[in-house]
Amino acid sequence: MVDVQKILGAGGYECLRLISKMNDTCVIIPAYNEEKVIASLIERIKNIGLTVVVVDDGSSDATADMAQAKGAVVLKSEKNQGKGSALRRGFEYALKSQYQTIVTLDADGQHNPESIKDFIQMRKKTNADMVVGNRMRNTENMPLARIITNRFMSWLISRASGQNIPDTQCGFRLIQKIVLENITLLAARYDMESEILIEAAKKGYKIESLPIETIYQGEKSQIHPVLDTLRFIKTYLRLLFTKKEQHGFR
Numbered sequence: 001m002v003d004v005q006k007i008l009g010a011g012g013y014e015c016l017r018l019i020s021k022m023n024d025t026c027v028i029i030p031a032y033n034e035e036k037v038i039a040s041l042i043e044r045i046k047n048i049g050l051t052v053v054v055v056d057d058g059s060s061d062a063t064a065d066m067a068q069a070k071g072a073v074v075l076k077s078e079k080n081q082g083k084g085s086a087l088r089r090g091f092e093y094a095l096k097s098q099y100q101t102i103v104t105l106d107a108d109g110q111h112n113p114e115s116i117k118d119f120i121q122m123r124k125k126t127n128a129d130m131v132v133g134n135r136m137r138n139t140e141n142m143p144l145a146r147i148i149t150n151r152f153m154s155w156l157i158s159r160a161s162g163q164n165i166p167d168t169q170c171g172f173r174l175i176q177k178i179v180l181e182n183i184t185l186l187a188a189r190y191d192m193e194s195e196i197l198i199e200a201a202k203k204g205y206k207i208e209s210l211p212i213e214t215i216y217q218g219e220k221s222q223i224h225p226v227l228d229t230l231r232f233i234k235t236y237l238r239l240l241f242t243k244k245e246q247h248g249f250r
Helices: 004-023 038-048 063-069 083-096 113-126 144-161 177-181 192-202 227-240
Strands: 025-031 051-057 073-077 101-104 130-134 173-176 207-211
Touching: 025 038, 025 083, 025 113, 038 051, 038 063, 038 113, 051 063, 051 083, 063 073, 073 083, 083 101, 083 177, 083 192, 101 113, 101 177, 113 130, 113 173, 113 207, 130 192, 144 192, 173 177, 192 207
Parallel strands: 025 051, 025 101, 051 073, 130 207
Antiparallel strands: 101 173, 130 173
């Protein structure tokens, strides 16, 4: 039997293992009117060697056309249905396509796609079922209202999940296929990101966090401070009183 590790050396063998892992990984980007940044974001991800799936959530600009031109798989909705709905559609595609690992990140350019390799390494190092980005170690450029909201919601969801998750509102995540196959996701808006964490924790899946950098360029958040907070409270209360044995991604 040929000893591949001996031939390539430790560094080369590890690189080969990482490439193999990336072939089982796809990146899902929910997008809404992001024509200014989507092309460069896709290009940077494809340079890493990953499949990119853009879920266009009813954009009125050229987001879908530009994503397709850059070689991304494009799933387009005719009308805006919310980030949760876009994520769910992306997850359905990833599961049907038999990807083992799914990475999600935002389309607005706030997340550095080169950090995807760090998520994969963290998953391997900790054997986590989910890895969530943590922006809260350096909040120098983060708006004060977002800091307060993030810290409160992260405290609340950490208590509900029984695991310490410093930044539960970060959309930069790695999720293993097995998690999505065994949880129920119903939320349609930004509350989906909290729902995934609580549902995964209730099933006993291990959630780790990874410090990441966030690039703020003065863009306006699409989160509605009142409506999305009310949606979060509704989802939180629903999940708090949902029986643990319910499961099955849908």
